[in-house]
Amino acid sequence: MSKRAEVVENTNIIKKTAGDRTFDFINYTILVLILFIILYPLWLIVISSVSDAREVLAGHVFLYPIGLTFDSYTEILGYRTLWTGYRNTLFYTLAGTTISVISTMMAAYASSRKFLGKGLVNFYFVFTMFFNGGLIPTFLTMRDLGLYDNVWIMIIAGAISVWNLMIARTYVTNSIPGEMYEASMIDGANHFQVFFRIVLPLSKTIIAVLIVYYGVQRWNDYFTGLIYLRNRMLLPLQTYLKEILASLQSTSNLIDQMDSYTIQDSVEALQRAEAAKYSIIVISTVPMIVLYIIMQKYFVEGVMIGSLKG
Amino acid sequence: MNARIRRSGANKKTLGQFLLTHLKNDWQIYVLLLPAILYFFFVHYLPMYGIQIAFRDYKAVYGITESPWVGLKHFRNFFGSYYWKRLFANTLLLNIYGLIAGFPIPILIAILLNQTNSKKFKSFTQTVIYVPHFISTVVLAGMIYIFLSPTNGIINHLLTSMGRNSIYFMAESRWFRPIYIITGIWQNAGWDSILYIAALTGIDPQLYEAATIDGANKLQKIRYIDLPSLVPIITMLLVLNCGQLLGSNTEKALLFQTPGNIDTSDVLGVYVYTMGLGGGQFSYTAAIGLCLNVISFIMIILVNTLVRRMNGSSLF
Structure with a gap:
C-alpha cells in the first residue's frame, strides 16, 4: 500500500x-x-409466472423459479379481451400523452413569461387544485358534452395536471435564462419561435419527466374507463385486467369449495388460472417499468429541478 | 379645468393604447395558453357550475339547469340517514391512520439516503424505490389478493407452517385498514421522498463541512441541518394532506372492498360512486360530494392559517 x-x-x-x-x-x-x-x-410475481403452477399453488416457490416453464405466457396469448384492452390502452397512452405533454409545455412557457392577466391565469389554474366539481357533477357535465361512452373521454379526462404544469413552469423559469429571451426578442423572434426553437430544445429533461408522469397515469387509468365507457371494444387494459383477475379469483374460490382432488379437470383449470394471473400482471406492468428505466437518466435530475421552488 | 380634461383624455388614450400594445405583444402567449384554459374550463369549471344539482332533483329530461329546486333536501336526507356517521368515521380513520403511519416514512428515507456515502448505492436505491409507483392499482389489488389468498397465498402458507390458522384477510373488516395503509406505503413512500431528497440535495455542502469541523456527528447533522431545511416542505405537504382527510382513493377502496370487509371499507368516495353512478341518485350524491369539497376547502385554509401563525412558513 x-x-x-x-x-x-x-x-x-x-x-x-x-x-x-x-x-x-x-x-x-x-x-x-x-x-x-x-x-x-x-x-x-415474476418467478411465479415462470414456475410450474403446481409448485406455486403448493407454496414452494418463494426464492427462485421451480420447474421453469413459459406455459402461462402461451396460455394468455389466447385471452382475446386482454389484447383488445392492450391495443386500446396503447392508443390512449400514446395519443393522450402527446396531447398532454404539448399542451402542458405550451402553458408552462406562456405562464412563465410576463403578460397582461398573468396573476389571474395562474389563479385560474391553481384554484382547481383546491376545489372541484366532484365526481357526480363532472360525470353529468361530461355526459352533456357527449363524452359518455366516447373514445375522446379517455384522452380528455386528466389531460392537464396542475401539478405537472407547475413543475414544468418552475423548470422553464429556472433553467432558461431570461437574457436568452431578450436576445432572441431583439433579433425579432416572436413567442411561437421562442417556444419552438429555444424552450422545447432546452427542456428535454422536463419533457422526459412529463412523458413518464402522463404516460403512467394513462396506462394505469382504471377509473375513467369504469365510469364513462360501456362499449366493450373501447375498454382499456386495466378494466379487462380487473375482470380477468376477478374471474380467475372466483374460479379458484369455486374450486376451493369443491372436493377438488377428485375432479381432475378442475384442478387443471385452477392451475392454469393461477399461473395466468402472474403472467398477466407481468405483461401489463412491464411496459411502464421499461419506460421508467429508459427515462431514468433524465428523471431524477428533471424532478429535482422542477420541484425546487425558483 | 382644461388641464383636467386633457389629463382624463390622455388617460383614456393610454388605457386603450395600453391594452392594444399588450394584445399586440401578448396574443401569442394567449394562444399558447388556450388549450390549458379550455381544458380547465370544460373539465373543471363547468362541473363546478353543475354542483347546483345538489340543490335540485336531477332528472335527465330536464338536465342540470332545468331540474326543479329542492333546497337542502338532499343534505337533510344524508345527515338524517343511518349511514353518514359510519361513512365519515371510516373515511377519517383510514386517512388519519394512514397519515400517522405513512407521513414520516418518506422523510426518513430521504434523510437516510442523504447520509449514505456510496454514490452508486444511493442512485440504485433511488431508482428502485420509485418502481412501485409505476404499478397500477388494479395490479396492486391483484397482487394483494394473490399473496393474501386463504388457501394458497404466501402469507397464509407462512402462518400455517408456523402452526397458526390461516386468515382470510380480504374478508375481515379489521384487516382492511392495515392492508390499505401498508400497500399505500409500499407503493408511494419512495415516490413521496422525491421532494425531500430534492430539498436535501440543495443544502450547501459547506454546512456539513463546518459541522464536521465543529465535531458534529451524523445524528447531530440530521437534527440541526437536515430537519430544519425540510420544515417548509413538511409543512406544505402536511397542509395539503389535512385538506385530504375526507378524500378517498375511490379506485383503490373499490378494488379492495369485499362483502366481508364492508364495515370498514365503506368510505365516502365509494358510497358516492355506488349510490350515484350505480344507483342513479345523482343529486343526493352530488350533495355529499359538495359537503366534502367545502369541508376540505375550509380545512386546508384553517390548517394553513394555523401553521402560518406557528412557524411563519405556509403553503400560500
Missing part, C-alpha cells in the same frame, strides 16, 4: 467516530431492508 493511500485511510478513520460507524451500519441495514421489501413482492 502506498503512503498516500495510507494517509487517506487514516484521515477517514479519524473522521469517522464510533457513533458515525454505528449510524452507517444501521443506515445501510434499514435501506437494504427497504429495498428488499420493495423488490421481493415483484420478484415473487
